[in-house]
Amino acid sequence: MELKNALHSDFEYLHHLKRVRHATARRLRLTVHADHIRLTVPKRCSEQLVKQFLAQSHDWLVQTWQQQTRRSLLNVDDLPKTLHLFNLDEPVAVVLVKMSHTYDYHHQIKVLHLNSQSPFKSLKAFLCAYAREHLPVYLKTVSTQTGLDYQAVQIRYVKTRWGSCNSQHKIMLNVLLVLLQRPHVRYICIHELVHTAVFNHSLVFWEQVAKYDVDYMKHHQVLKKNVWPNWVYIILGRL
Structure with missing residues (x-):
């Protein structure tokens, strides 16, 4: 029985296997991504060695493929149906679509x-791109x-x-602010x-904050008690 048929009966990951011959590669290498498995093959590597390696x-x-599948499928119900972004008055509808690019x-x-x-992964990429476009403008x-x-x-996930x-x-703002x-x-x-102007959290600092935000204590308490939905923790890699 051919190797492909033997493995197919055990698991269907070979449907997602993409073989790439690389002129400068020195060894066979497997990389598991969310939607495919990449097999890097040295230019002069024989088919017999490829089969043995697999x-x-x-x-x-x-x-590894089962773990990737669980991450992308088992928690799909945790995805938000809408996103409420800080600078928009209306929510953004979230729709899953089969496509070649991210979003x-x-x-x-x-x-x-x-x-x-x-x-x-797509949602995380969108939020990062949106934050990098809009948070610097708002800060300015x-x-x-x-x-x-x-x-x-600087805008990044923290x-x-x-x-x-x-x-x-130099100011850093968390992507999740959006x-x-x-x-x-x-x-x-x-x-x-x-x-x-005040590089500490002294009384002088909070007096300065109060000059520009009279409700700063209320805002501070709300953020201190903030709890994200599961999907946020998923994209942060904490679930």
């Missing part, structure tokens, strides 16, 4: 199409309103902080901007 890797492939966002009709083969607006300047801004400001006045209500995002921006 046979030896079979148990690992089955286990399509239709701003005018407020619809986000996610790749159905890797929906959480708040900076102009308050007269508090900064040197640079598991434990909403933002930060270093001694060079999922909060606008007043809370404004509070975080003000908080980090005030750090450009």
Whole structure:
């Protein structure tokens, strides 16, 4: 019996196996992605060696592919049906679509199409792109309103902080801010901007924050008690 037929009866991962001959590759290598398995084959490698390599890797492939499948399928019900983004008055509808690329966002009709083969990865990529486009603009607006300047801004996923400001006045904002209500995002921006003038959490610092956000204590408490839905923890790799 041919190797492909023998393995097919055990698991269907070979349907997702993509073989790539690489001129500079020195060894056979398997890489398991969310929607396919890549087999890198050196240019002069024989078919017999490829078959032996796949046979030896079979148990690992089955286990790893099953793990990837569970991540993409078993939690699909946790995906949000809509997204409420901080700078939009209307929610964005989330729709799974079979497509070759990661996502399509239709701003005018407020619809986000996610790749159905890797929906959480697609959603994470969209949120990051959206945050990098809109959070710097919003931070600049708040900076102009308050007269508090900064040197640079970085947008990235962070598991434990909403933002930060270093001694060079470089501000970091968490991608997940785009999922909060606008007043809370404004509070975080003000908080980090005030750090450009007062680099601690002294009474003077909070007095400065209060000048620009009279409800800062309420916003601070809401963010302190924030609990994300499961899908957020999934894209952060915490479930």
